Every structure is written in structure tokens, then in C-alpha cells.
Amino acid sequence: MxxxxxxxxxxxxxxxxxxxxxxxxxxxxxxxxxxxxxxxxxxxxxxxxxxxxxxxxxxxxxxxxxxxxxxxxxxxxxxxxxxxxxxxxxxxxxxxxxxxxxxxxxxxxxxxxxxxxxxxxxxxxxRVRDGALDDAYLERIIAAFGITRDRVLAHQWVDNGPGWAVVRLATAEEVLALEPDLSLIPTAMVGAIGAHPEGSEHHLEMRTFAPGAGVPEDPACGSMNAGVGQWLTATGAAPSTYRVSQGARLGRAASIGINADADGTVWVSxxxxxxxxxxxxx
The missing domain is CATH 3.10.310.10 (Diaminopimelate Epimerase; Chain A, domain 1)
Known part of the structure; x- marks a missing residue:
């Protein structure tokens, strides 16, 4: 030393x-x-x-x-x-x-x-891993989030290194209401997204939970938003330019910009x- x-x-x-x-x-x-x-x-x-x-x-x-x-x-x-x-x-x-x-x-x-x-x-x-989550892992996340399977609109690996997975819920309100039991997914790196009402400043609400990295909830996560942005813009589930809010449950006010170029490059700002x-x- x-x-x-x-x-x-x-x-x-x-x-x-x-x-x-x-x-x-x-x-x-x-x-x-x-x-x-x-x-x-x-x-x-x-x-x-x-x-x-x-x-x-x-x-x-x-x-x-x-x-x-x-x-x-x-x-x-x-x-x-x-x-x-x-x-x-x-x-x-x-x-x-x-x-x-x-x-x-x-x-x-x-x-x-x-x-x-x-x-x-x-x-x-x-991304080093993409595609839908396997049923067993998805069920563990659902149990930890305290929700039912029918509330998950879509799910995906969005891993660009840290190990991220994400589930999509219908609304930002549902995302903000989550009270996860992270003891059920102690090694997970997982997020939840849901849409804000039309006309809102932000298109999506994001929450990211990283017990696997020693961070119960991250106030604002660029890597997760990067992987999610690649997934949503490539599939047409989100416009090429949109904004994400994050951190409200932690008393923060993060605003994250996503922009996909014509060549498919996604920028997180x-x-x-x-x-x-x-x-x-x-």
C-alpha cells in the first residue's frame, strides 16, 4: 500500500x-x-x-x-x-x-x-444480454414487487454490464407505489417502468433496485435507462426521443433524456x- x-x-x-x-x-x-x-x-x-x-x-x-x-x-x-x-x-x-x-x-x-x-x-x-426474462426469474421479481403477473405488460433483459433486467407496468403510479421486498431477490439488478399520463413532461417513470450491488434503490440510473432506451425505441414501444423521471420515492428529481439517432445509437443525457x-x- x-x-x-x-x-x-x-x-x-x-x-x-x-x-x-x-x-x-x-x-x-x-x-x-x-x-x-x-x-x-x-x-x-x-x-x-x-x-x-x-x-x-x-x-x-x-x-x-x-x-x-x-x-x-x-x-x-x-x-x-x-x-x-x-x-x-x-x-x-x-x-x-x-x-x-x-x-x-x-x-x-x-x-x-x-x-x-x-x-x-x-x-x-x-447490451451483453437481451430478450425476455425466463419464467422463474420473472416470478421471483413479481413476488418481490408484491404484484400479480397480469400487471406486467412486458419484461426484458437490458444488461449492458451491471446485469439489468426490467419489467414494464401500465402506469407511473403503479411504479411509484411499489414496496419491494428485496430479501426475495438479494442478488438482483432490476427496474420497473410505467407511463405518465399523456401531456406530462416525462414519458416514463423509472425505479431501479440493485441489492446485488449493495444499493437498495438508485436515485437515477443511466445504464438502466440506456438499455431500456435501446429496447423501447427499437421495438417502437417508445418514440425516438423521450424523457424519464426517477427518484421521487427518495426525494430526488432526476430527469433523464433518451434520444435514438437514425442509425440506432441511443444517447442518454x-x-x-x-x-x-x-x-x-x-
Whole structure:
């Protein structure tokens, strides 16, 4: 273990235009010389859904490399940490190799991030698993959610690394009313979506539960929304551009934009605001 030194550190609020109402990510902007145990130890200590570490890239195509940890383990990819880390890297003076994009290297591969008017957006990575859930797993989720099978309109694997699955309910109200018993699905990474009334600011309401990563409920989840966006836009179940609200049951106000390009690339966008800036001894 290396001797502690002060490294630049930020906490960034992601997916809300109102500071402290989105999903925070802790970002260590110099992760060099840190071992995996030290990274995991800090992630347990911050107790946020994710803590990230910025490292030099291993490929000329990338601007930086990112390692992403939940309180219980490392993820190959995660959405709000991607946007929050990109915001912190830029705020710390990072200069992208390309004027129109930032390229992040992570265990899942290269992820492109674009800058917009007050927002950042990432290109959804390919799913490593898709298709309908098997009956046994679906029944476990239904039991944990305390609902009946007839309330599930559709279900799908939307896994781009963390292991996400999702069930679709009829309404946002049904999603917000869920009181899941996560002890019935202790290793699950699962979400629920439902539609807001026509004319609402947001098209869908999302909730994501990640007991398998040590996060009972995530206030705003970019990776889940990325996989769901690929599924819904490809099947025509949602328009090519729509918005998702998330976090209401946790007192948050996340707003997540989904946009599918003509070539099928799905972009997940949102605000990212640096709320804490300083140094951390590691």
C-alpha cells in the first residue's frame, strides 16, 4: 500500500437541474498507484451508489480510463458515473482529443460522451444480454414487487454490464407505489417502468433496485435507462426521443433524456453539476 497523498476529488450531482436532487457520484481524479482494495474501501466509505477513479488511458482513442465501484464491487460500466466523471474531468482542466466528444475507456470498452447545452450525454454501449426474462426469474421479481403477473405488460433483459433486467407496468403510479421486498431477490439488478399520463413532461417513470450491488434503490440510473432506451425505441414501444423521471420515492428529481439517432445509437443525457470540490487523502 502506498503512502497517502492528497488527490483532487469532486462529488458531482447527475441527472437533475436542481443541485442535490439527482444522483451523486464521488470522483477521484487521480487514481494512479491505488490498488483495487483501496478503491473498494473508499467506495464502501462514501456509501454512494458509485465511486469512480480516473486513470491514464491504455489506448490512444480514449481521453481517460475510468474504474467504477459500488459499495460491494466493481462495475464494467455505469451511466451516471460516466457523465459525472466526465464533468469532473472537464472541470479539472481535462482537454478532449476531439472537440466534439470525450472518449472514456472502461472495462466495458470505449464510451463516447457529448457536450450539449448544459447537459452531457453518453452513447449507450451494446447490451451483453437481451430478450425476455425466463419464467422463474420473472416470478421471483413479481413476488418481490408484491404484484400479480397480469400487471406486467412486458419484461426484458437490458444488461449492458451491471446485469439489468426490467419489467414494464401500465402506469407511473403503479411504479411509484411499489414496496419491494428485496430479501426475495438479494442478488438482483432490476427496474420497473410505467407511463405518465399523456401531456406530462416525462414519458416514463423509472425505479431501479440493485441489492446485488449493495444499493437498495438508485436515485437515477443511466445504464438502466440506456438499455431500456435501446429496447423501447427499437421495438417502437417508445418514440425516438423521450424523457424519464426517477427518484421521487427518495426525494430526488432526476430527469433523464433518451434520444435514438437514425442509425440506432441511443444517447442518454442529463445535467451534471459539481457540488463538492477539493482533495482527498489516499
Amino acid at each position: 502506498t503512502m497517502p497523498r492528497t488527490r483532487p476529488f469532486m462529488q458531482v450531482d447527475v441527472f437533475s437541474t436542481i443541485p442535490y436532487r439527482g444522483n451523486p457520484v464521488a470522483v477521484v481524479l487521480d487514481g494512479t498507484d491505488l490498488g483495487e482494495e483501496e478503491m473498494q474501501g473508499l467506495a464502501r466509505w462514501t456509501n454512494l451508489s458509485e465511486t469512480t477513479f480516473v486513470l491514464p488511458p491504455t489506448t490512444e482513442e480514449a481521453d481517460y480510463r475510468l474504474r467504477i465501484f459500488t459499495p460491494q464491487g466493481e462495475l464494467p460500466f455505469a451511466g451516471h458515473p460516466t457523465l459525472g466523471s466526465a464533468r469532473a474531468w472537464l472541470d479539472d482542466g481535462g482537454k478532449p482529443r476531439h472537440a466534439d466528444r470525450i472518449v472514456q475507456e472502461c472495462a466495458a470498452g470505449l464510451v463516447t460522451v457529448r457536450r450539449g447545452d448544459g447537459t452531457l450525454s453518453f452513447a449507450a454501449p451494446p 442529463g445535467a451534471a453539476t459539481v457540488c463538492v470540490r477539493g482533495g482527498i487523502a489516499l
